[in-house]
Protein backbone atom coordinates (compact mmCIF):
# COMPACT_ATOMS: atom_id res chain seq x y z
CA UNK A 540 0.00 0.00 0.00
CA UNK A 541 1.29 3.49 -0.69
CA UNK A 542 -0.11 6.77 0.54
CA UNK A 543 -0.73 9.46 -2.06
CA UNK A 544 -0.37 13.05 -0.95
CA UNK A 545 -1.90 16.23 -2.34
CA UNK A 546 0.01 19.49 -2.65
CA UNK A 547 3.70 19.90 -3.41
CA UNK A 548 2.93 20.96 -7.00
CA UNK A 549 4.57 24.28 -6.11
CA UNK A 550 7.48 22.50 -4.44
CA UNK A 551 6.42 23.97 -1.11
CA UNK A 552 6.53 21.19 1.51
CA UNK A 553 6.19 23.10 4.74
CA UNK A 554 4.73 26.53 5.25
CA UNK A 555 4.61 28.09 8.70
CA UNK A 556 3.01 31.47 9.23
CA UNK A 557 2.33 33.53 12.36
CA UNK A 558 3.10 30.58 14.59
CA UNK A 559 2.81 31.30 18.30
CA UNK A 560 3.49 28.80 21.07
CA UNK A 561 3.18 28.72 24.83
CA UNK A 562 4.36 26.53 27.70
CA UNK A 563 1.73 27.22 30.36
CA UNK A 564 1.56 31.01 30.67
CA UNK A 565 4.98 31.51 29.05
CA UNK A 566 4.64 32.85 25.51
CA UNK A 567 7.72 31.46 23.67
CA UNK A 568 7.17 31.90 19.89
CA UNK A 569 5.90 35.15 18.36
CA UNK A 570 4.54 35.05 14.80
CA UNK A 571 7.22 32.72 13.46
CA UNK A 572 7.15 32.24 9.68
CA UNK A 573 9.27 29.91 7.57
CA UNK A 574 9.14 27.68 4.50
CA UNK A 575 10.85 24.52 3.30
CA UNK A 576 10.69 23.53 -0.37
CA UNK A 577 11.20 20.14 -1.91
CA UNK A 578 14.90 19.22 -2.00
CA UNK A 579 16.04 21.92 0.42
CA UNK A 580 18.09 21.74 3.59
CA UNK A 581 17.11 24.73 5.71
CA UNK A 582 18.84 25.71 8.97
CA UNK A 583 16.92 27.23 11.86
CA UNK A 584 19.58 28.93 13.92
CA UNK A 585 19.84 30.97 17.11
CA UNK A 586 21.33 30.99 20.58
CA UNK A 587 20.39 28.72 23.49
CA UNK A 588 16.81 29.36 24.45
CA UNK A 589 15.95 31.30 21.27
CA UNK A 590 13.06 28.93 20.53
CA UNK A 591 14.48 26.57 17.90
CA UNK A 592 13.35 23.33 19.55
CA UNK A 593 10.02 24.87 20.45
CA UNK A 594 9.45 25.75 16.78
CA UNK A 595 9.97 22.11 15.75
CA UNK A 596 7.74 20.91 18.59
CA UNK A 597 5.04 23.42 17.67
CA UNK A 598 5.11 22.21 14.03
CA UNK A 599 4.77 18.61 15.28
CA UNK A 600 1.95 19.44 17.70
CA UNK A 601 4.05 18.77 20.78
CA UNK A 602 3.61 22.02 22.72
CA UNK A 603 0.83 22.74 25.20
CA UNK A 604 -0.70 25.54 23.14
CA UNK A 605 -0.04 26.93 19.68
CA UNK A 606 -1.71 29.28 17.25
CA UNK A 607 -1.00 30.02 13.60
CA UNK A 608 -0.75 28.39 10.20
CA UNK A 609 1.17 25.16 9.61
CA UNK A 610 0.71 23.62 6.15
CA UNK A 611 2.46 20.41 5.20
CA UNK A 612 2.10 19.06 1.64
CA UNK A 613 -0.85 21.38 1.21
CA UNK A 614 -2.66 20.11 4.31
CA UNK A 615 -3.42 22.23 7.35
CA UNK A 616 -1.77 20.46 10.32
CA UNK A 617 -1.93 23.37 12.76
CA UNK A 618 -4.28 21.49 15.06
CA UNK A 619 -3.43 17.89 14.15
CA UNK A 620 -2.06 15.37 16.67
CA UNK A 621 1.63 14.47 16.53
CA UNK A 622 1.05 10.85 15.49
CA UNK A 623 -1.17 11.94 12.61
CA UNK A 624 1.44 14.46 11.43
CA UNK A 625 4.10 11.73 11.47
CA UNK A 626 1.80 9.49 9.38
CA UNK A 627 1.59 12.25 6.74
CA UNK A 628 5.33 11.86 6.17
CA UNK A 629 6.79 14.56 8.40
CA UNK A 630 9.66 12.98 10.34
CA UNK A 631 10.94 14.39 13.64
CA UNK A 632 14.27 13.68 15.35
CA UNK A 633 14.14 15.32 18.79
CA UNK A 634 17.21 16.60 20.59
CA UNK A 635 16.78 14.08 23.40
CA UNK A 636 17.13 11.00 21.12
CA UNK A 637 14.11 9.00 22.11
CA UNK A 638 15.24 5.48 21.31
CA UNK A 639 13.91 2.43 23.11
CA UNK A 640 16.82 1.46 25.34
CA UNK A 641 15.64 -2.14 25.93
CA UNK A 642 15.14 -2.80 22.20
CA UNK A 643 17.96 -3.74 19.83
CA UNK A 644 19.04 -1.61 16.88
CA UNK A 645 16.94 -3.76 14.50
CA UNK A 646 13.91 -3.69 16.80
CA UNK A 647 14.18 0.10 17.13
CA UNK A 648 14.18 0.37 13.34
CA UNK A 649 11.05 -1.78 13.04
CA UNK A 650 9.18 0.58 15.36
CA UNK A 651 9.55 3.34 12.77
CA UNK A 652 8.29 1.39 9.75
CA UNK A 653 5.63 3.09 7.58
CA UNK A 654 4.39 2.40 4.05
CA UNK A 655 6.08 3.89 0.96
CA UNK A 656 4.81 7.28 -0.20
CA UNK A 657 4.23 9.02 -3.52
CA UNK A 658 4.57 12.64 -4.57
CA UNK A 659 1.51 14.40 -5.99
CA UNK A 660 2.72 13.60 -9.55
CA UNK A 661 2.65 9.88 -8.72
CA UNK A 662 6.41 9.37 -8.52
CA UNK A 663 7.72 7.42 -5.55
CA UNK A 664 9.21 9.44 -2.70
CA UNK A 665 12.52 8.31 -1.24
CA UNK A 666 12.00 5.03 0.60
CA UNK A 667 14.22 3.06 2.90
CA UNK A 668 14.69 -0.60 3.81
CA UNK A 669 16.52 -1.88 6.88
CA UNK A 670 19.37 -3.13 4.66
CA UNK A 671 19.74 0.25 2.98
CA UNK A 672 19.77 2.05 6.30
CA UNK A 673 22.42 -0.29 7.69
CA UNK A 674 24.50 0.37 4.58
CA UNK A 675 23.94 4.05 5.08
CA UNK A 676 24.93 3.97 8.79
CA UNK A 677 27.91 1.58 9.10
CA UNK A 678 28.09 2.18 12.87
CA UNK A 679 24.62 0.69 13.22
CA UNK A 680 25.42 -2.20 10.86
CA UNK A 681 28.24 -3.16 13.23
CA UNK A 682 25.81 -3.62 16.15
CA UNK A 683 22.40 -4.82 14.88
CA UNK A 684 21.61 -6.75 18.10
CA UNK A 685 22.88 -4.15 20.56
CA UNK A 686 20.27 -2.74 22.94
CA UNK A 687 19.77 0.99 22.41
CA UNK A 688 20.70 1.70 26.03
CA UNK A 689 24.22 0.37 25.45
CA UNK A 690 25.07 2.71 22.58
CA UNK A 691 27.03 5.97 22.63
CA UNK A 692 25.21 9.29 22.29
CA UNK A 693 26.31 9.63 18.67
CA UNK A 694 25.18 6.08 17.82
CA UNK A 695 21.83 6.73 19.48
CA UNK A 696 21.53 9.91 17.42
CA UNK A 697 22.10 7.93 14.22
CA UNK A 698 19.62 5.28 15.31
CA UNK A 699 17.00 7.97 15.90
CA UNK A 700 17.60 9.35 12.40
CA UNK A 701 17.52 5.85 10.87
CA UNK A 702 14.29 4.99 12.68
CA UNK A 703 12.72 8.21 11.40
CA UNK A 704 13.77 7.31 7.84
CA UNK A 705 11.97 3.95 8.24
CA UNK A 706 8.83 6.09 8.00
CA UNK A 707 9.88 7.20 4.47
CA UNK A 708 9.39 10.90 5.30
CA UNK A 709 9.19 13.66 2.70
CA UNK A 710 10.70 16.07 5.20
CA UNK A 711 12.67 15.55 8.42
CA UNK A 712 12.81 18.02 11.31
CA UNK A 713 16.24 17.45 12.83
CA UNK A 714 17.00 19.00 16.23
CA UNK A 715 20.69 19.87 16.81
CA UNK A 716 22.37 16.80 15.30
CA UNK A 717 25.84 18.18 16.09
CA UNK A 718 25.21 18.81 19.78
CA UNK A 719 27.05 16.71 22.35
CA UNK A 720 28.54 14.19 19.92
CA UNK A 721 32.19 13.57 19.05
CA UNK A 722 33.71 15.54 16.14
CA UNK A 723 34.00 12.39 14.02
CA UNK A 724 30.25 11.80 14.42
CA UNK A 725 29.55 15.47 13.61
CA UNK A 726 31.40 14.93 10.33
CA UNK A 727 29.35 11.77 9.65
CA UNK A 728 26.15 13.67 10.44
CA UNK A 729 27.06 16.33 7.86
CA UNK A 730 27.77 13.67 5.24
CA UNK A 731 24.53 11.93 6.11
CA UNK A 732 22.48 15.12 5.68
CA UNK A 733 24.06 15.74 2.27
CA UNK A 734 23.30 12.17 1.19
CA UNK A 735 19.71 12.44 2.41
CA UNK A 736 19.37 15.59 0.35
CA UNK A 737 20.72 13.74 -2.71
CA UNK A 738 18.05 11.09 -2.13
CA UNK A 739 15.37 13.77 -2.22
CA UNK A 740 14.68 14.07 1.52
CA UNK A 741 14.22 17.67 2.62
CA UNK A 742 15.45 18.76 6.04
CA UNK A 743 14.70 21.52 8.51
CA UNK A 744 17.64 21.55 10.85
CA UNK A 745 17.92 23.28 14.24
CA UNK A 746 21.51 24.27 14.75
CA UNK A 747 23.67 26.63 16.80
CA UNK A 748 26.88 25.75 15.03
CA UNK A 749 27.38 27.96 11.98
CA UNK A 750 30.30 25.83 10.73
CA UNK A 751 28.10 22.75 10.68
CA UNK A 752 25.07 24.55 9.25
CA UNK A 753 27.02 26.07 6.37
CA UNK A 754 28.33 22.65 5.32
CA UNK A 755 24.85 21.30 4.67
CA UNK A 756 22.27 24.08 4.35
CA UNK A 757 20.90 26.06 1.41
CA UNK A 758 19.11 28.72 3.43
CA UNK A 759 18.83 29.84 7.02
CA UNK A 760 16.46 31.49 9.45
CA UNK A 761 17.68 32.97 12.71
CA UNK A 762 15.50 33.12 15.82
CA UNK A 763 16.02 35.58 18.64
CA UNK A 764 13.73 35.49 21.67
CA UNK A 765 11.08 33.63 19.75
CA UNK A 766 10.98 35.87 16.68
CA UNK A 767 12.56 35.40 13.26
CA UNK A 768 15.27 38.04 12.86
CA UNK A 769 16.92 36.82 9.68
CA UNK A 770 15.80 34.89 6.61
CA UNK A 771 18.12 34.41 3.67
CA UNK A 772 20.89 32.46 2.05
CA UNK A 773 23.59 30.78 4.13
CA UNK A 774 26.13 33.10 2.52
CA UNK A 775 24.16 36.21 3.47
CA UNK A 776 24.04 34.98 7.07
CA UNK A 777 27.77 34.32 7.12
CA UNK A 778 28.42 37.78 5.70
CA UNK A 779 26.24 39.38 8.37
CA UNK A 780 27.95 37.43 11.14
CA UNK A 781 31.37 38.46 9.80
CA UNK A 782 30.14 42.04 9.84
CA UNK A 783 29.40 41.60 13.56
CA UNK A 784 25.70 40.64 13.77
CA UNK A 785 26.41 38.06 16.55
CA UNK A 786 22.95 36.51 16.36
CA UNK A 787 24.07 32.94 16.65
CA UNK A 788 26.62 32.70 19.39
CA UNK A 789 28.86 29.93 18.05
Ligand SMILES: Nc1ncnc2c1ncn2[C@@H]1O[C@H](COP(=O)(O)OP(=O)(O)OP(=O)(O)O)[C@@H](O)[C@H]1O
Pocket residue numbers: 562565567585586587588589590591592593594
Ligand atom coordinates in the same frame (compact mmCIF):
# COMPACT_ATOMS: atom_id res chain seq x y z
N1 LIG B 1 8.85 22.42 28.69
C1 LIG B 1 9.10 23.74 28.87
N2 LIG B 1 8.42 24.44 29.80
C2 LIG B 1 8.63 25.78 29.98
N3 LIG B 1 9.53 26.50 29.28
C3 LIG B 1 10.24 25.85 28.34
C4 LIG B 1 10.06 24.44 28.08
N4 LIG B 1 10.93 24.08 27.10
C5 LIG B 1 11.60 25.21 26.76
N5 LIG B 1 11.19 26.27 27.50
C6 LIG B 1 11.66 27.65 27.38
O1 LIG B 1 11.35 28.10 26.07
C7 LIG B 1 12.39 28.93 25.56
C8 LIG B 1 12.85 28.37 24.22
O2 LIG B 1 13.47 27.09 24.43
P1 LIG B 1 13.95 26.16 23.22
O3 LIG B 1 14.36 24.85 23.81
O4 LIG B 1 12.94 26.17 22.16
O5 LIG B 1 15.23 26.94 22.74
P2 LIG B 1 16.34 26.50 21.71
O6 LIG B 1 16.56 27.65 20.82
O7 LIG B 1 15.98 25.20 21.10
O8 LIG B 1 17.60 26.34 22.63
P3 LIG B 1 18.36 25.02 23.11
O9 LIG B 1 19.40 24.82 22.11
O10 LIG B 1 18.90 25.45 24.44
O11 LIG B 1 17.34 23.94 23.19
C9 LIG B 1 13.47 28.96 26.65
O12 LIG B 1 13.31 30.13 27.38
C10 LIG B 1 13.17 27.75 27.47
O13 LIG B 1 13.59 27.97 28.81
